[in-house]
Structures are given as C-alpha cells and as structure tokens.
Amino acid sequence: MEKKQWNENWEVGQIVATDYATARVFAGYGIDFCCHGEVALEKACEQAGVSVAEVLKALDALEPNKEVAGGFAAWPLDLLIDYVLKIHHRYIRRQGPVTLALLEKVEAVHGEAHPELHELHVLFVESLQELEMHLQKEENVLFPYLLELFDASEQGRYIEQMHCGTVANPIRVMRMEHEGEGNRYHRIAELTNGFTAPADGCNSYRLLMQELEDFVRHLYEHIHLENNLIFPMAVELEEKWVR
Secondary structure, eight states: OOOOOOOTTSBHHHHHHHOTTHHHHHHHTTOOOSTTTTSBHHHHHHHHTOOHHHHHHHHHTSOOOOSSTTGGGGSOHHHHHHHIIIIIIHHHHHHHHHHHHHHHHHHHHHTTTOTHHHHHHHHHHHHHHHHHHHHHHIIIIIHHHHHHHHHHHHHTOOBOOOTTSSTHHHHHHHHHHHHHHHHHHHHHHHHTTTTOOOTTOOHHHHHHHHHHHHHHHHHHHHHHHIIIIIHHHHHHHHHHHBO
16 A cells, blocks of 8 residues: 555545554544544644644654555445444444443442542443444444445446435434544543553453453444445445435
C-alpha cells in the first residue's frame, strides 16, 4: 500500500478509512475518529487540545498497512457487513456478559473504596441493553436491505425503495445511537482514569480495566466501519440502483 501524505484538511474518518493503522494514533491523542469522523483533522486536534503538527508527524511515522491493500476501504459492502456481523456483533454478545460479571465481582470487593464503580456498573449495563437493540435493528432491518441493494448493483438491476423511505432514515438512527455509545464510553474512560486500575486494585481489577479497554476498542472499530464506510457506500448505491 502506498504511503499517504496526510494534511490538516483530511477528515479524520477518511484518514482511518484509508489506513486503519492511523486509528492507534488518534486513540492515543484522544481524537474521535468514529462518531465524529466527518471533522477535519485540524478541527479535531483543536477539540482534543493537541497540536495538529504533532499528530501529522505521528501519522507520517506510521508504516502503511500491508495486511490488505487499501485496508477496509478496499472491501466491498457485503464483506464489510459480514465482518461487522461475525466479528463485532458476536464479540459484543460473547464478551459483554463476561465483562459485566467481572465488573460485578470487582464492584462487590472494591465498591466501598471506589464508589465510581457503581456508576461504571450502571453505564455498562445500559450500554449492553442499548447495544442489543442496536444490533437487532441492523440484523433485521438495515443490513438485509443493504445486502439486497449490493446484490442488485452487482447484477446491474434496480430495486424498490426501502420501506423506511430511504436508507438515510435508519442510518440517521444508527448514527445517533453510535454517538450515544461514544458519549457513554467517554464517561467510562473518565471514571476509570483511562482504563487504569487504582494502586490498591487487585488482579481482577486490572483485568477488568483491560477488558473494558478492549471492549471499547472493538466498539470504536465497529462504529468506524459503519459510519465511515458502510453507510456512505449504502447511500451511494441507493442513488444509483433504487427507482
């Protein structure tokens, strides 16, 4: 993959869509590349309180992603949807309850000394409940139509408009829910001091912080793939292949 020359006018979501390795840089500087991926790098750096020159230097120091030419941006719509379903939806349903059980164990032992664990518990339970409803909307409403739309484009035929009127309507809802989760996990990061166990935290406490950080990392990739790749592709295909 040819190395890109980034500048402050690139949208952060566009940068990550082009080379997902850049997500590590943005995460390190606290720059939101998924829920607000449409923001230009200069503005995103200003909002995060970091130097755009420093971030550009870190981006330029990255080696280009050699795993897949073009990264996720080179994948067709059906493959991206399949990846989200089989990697991210399964991960949330498998790992969410495991992390919650660990959180409840840590809260029972350390909750008195660290009352922030109680708010953390409430937030994580809310997240799992909201995410399950979100996944069901994708699986039962949005993704089946997007796959039908993709198949139509491959076969060069038109299809009828979605029962919601346009794909922009459910996409708008999905984006709003993504932003809600982003805000929730921003608060979780604050409560946990950036997913860092306190000095008196036991091994389970440290494991919990690692599990939560991994959960957020997966969630942000999930949101990035949808907001910055799947949804724009869907809108473009609808313009071409829906009567």
